[in-house]
Amino acid sequence: MKEIIGTLKPYVPEEPAESVKQRLGVERLVRLSANENPYGTSSKVREAVIEYVANHDANLYPDGNASSLRTVLAKYWNVAEDQLVIGVGLDEVISMVNKTFITPGNSIVISVPTFSEYALNGLIEGATIREVECIPETGQYDFAAMRRAVDDTTRLVWICNPNNPTGTYESVEDIRAFIKTLPSTVLVIIDEAYIDFVTSCDVPTARQLLDEFPNVFIMRTFSKAYGLANYRVGYMMSSPELANYIQTIRLPYNLNTLSQVAAEAAFKDQEFLQSTIQNNAAERDRWEQLLDELGATYYKSGANFIFMSVPNADNLADLWLSKGYQVRRGQRPNWLRVTLPTAEDGVVMRELLREYMKNL
Known part of the structure; x- marks a missing residue:
């Protein structure tokens, strides 16, 4: 052990x-x-799942590439299909990121409090976790302090936006300014699990940063605003090169067909x-x-x-x-x-x- x-x-x-x-x-x-x-x-999810179950047995493995869902997501986000990694909830995606990029001796920088899975999965892979307290008065990220926590050992920086549990939202401008200060060897993962709920600006997502920085990942989930927590579907967008690294360790047939059908139906019901x-x-x-x-x-x-x-x-x-x-x-x-x-x-x-x- x-x-x-x-x-x-x-x-x-x-x-x-x-x-x-x-x-x-x-x-x-x-x-x-x-x-x-x-x-x-969405009632359309229920209809799609029932229709599938009524017309298919369960003896065959699911589409291991989640091809139909992958095509829908890629078209919406204007990314190539090989830029997507689809997992069993974001928990699996977070685990795959750490397994792929963390080796003993690396460090990970996180703001605290935040989602515990970032640190947990890093610790399992042998990383040192560097915790940076959020700004007490506002709960916002202290990006200046986070930059000071980054050194030659740092491999990952996690940004949960809006952050769980504080609920605070960081602007794309502030995130961009922070990323510009980082070495290109530091990977920045922006977890947008709750981004759909942001109403304080017209375009809250940091999707545009994918086109500006090759070291950026963006994660999304169907568990929250889409109401699919039970189906466990999450995905991540990055450069094709980084996504391919992660795909090499993704378990075959990781996402069952019902989850794929449910996610696609949910995504279409805007x-x-x-x-x-x-x-x-x-x-x-x-x-x-x-x-x-x-x-x-x-x-x-x-x-x-x-x-x-x-x-x-x-x-x-x-x-x-x-x-x-x-x-x-x-x-x-x-x-x-x-x-x-x-x-x-x-x-x-x-x-x-x-x-x-x-x-x-």
Whole structure:
């Protein structure tokens, strides 16, 4: 066993919803701890999957190249098909990036707090993780400090945009300026899992940076705005050369056919996507207005969640849970990450928050 494995803690999945409901004595549990889409999934996805299952057996392996989905994505993003790496969620893509480019002695630079998989997969491959604290007042990336953390050993720099868990969005201009300061040997991975939810600018994606820098990767997922968390589909765009390196270690037939069918149907239903984005933005505004009114601490979010802090935050989380609303704890002491609920659930949760703050 690798020595580092003995020092890591295994991922502990959340308690099943039925178990939580039974333990708490609630009829309904709304899970707002995993940044899932509360508006469900496009009906066109269900139709496409049912049609496929009705007309095909499961005895054959899937298309190992995800050819149809690959063609659709390449056309939309105006990239060559060999610039795409498609994986079982972004978790697999993150793992492949580290397996391909990290050797013992390399270092990885990340802003913290951020998605834990970046550091975990780097540690497994023998990297040193250099953590750079975000700007405390705003939650934004401290790009100047991140640049100082880069040296001759640095192989990867991760930028989660919007960042999980802070929800903060970094402009393409700021990211571009940062990349220009880096050696070309440093690979910059921009994780845009939540980018669809950004409404503060017309073109939030850093897609254009692919054409400007050969050391840039951009990752996207179907798990969030498209509502396909259960189907596990993520993909990455890079130069053909870098993508080919990763493809050499991709497991054959990694993405099953149902996931490919679901992702393609979801991608074509832009009406569902836009509805999700609009509903999320409206709910985000309502939450931020109340947090401002109450004087609570939070970071301005561009995502489908809000990272917030109130006195004795665990008590607030317990109150919400007792009413059937589960939020994420443990990412920073006394902070909670709240996936934005539907408008109806938002009314209930905000009233509970208002009463909680009143009774402090």
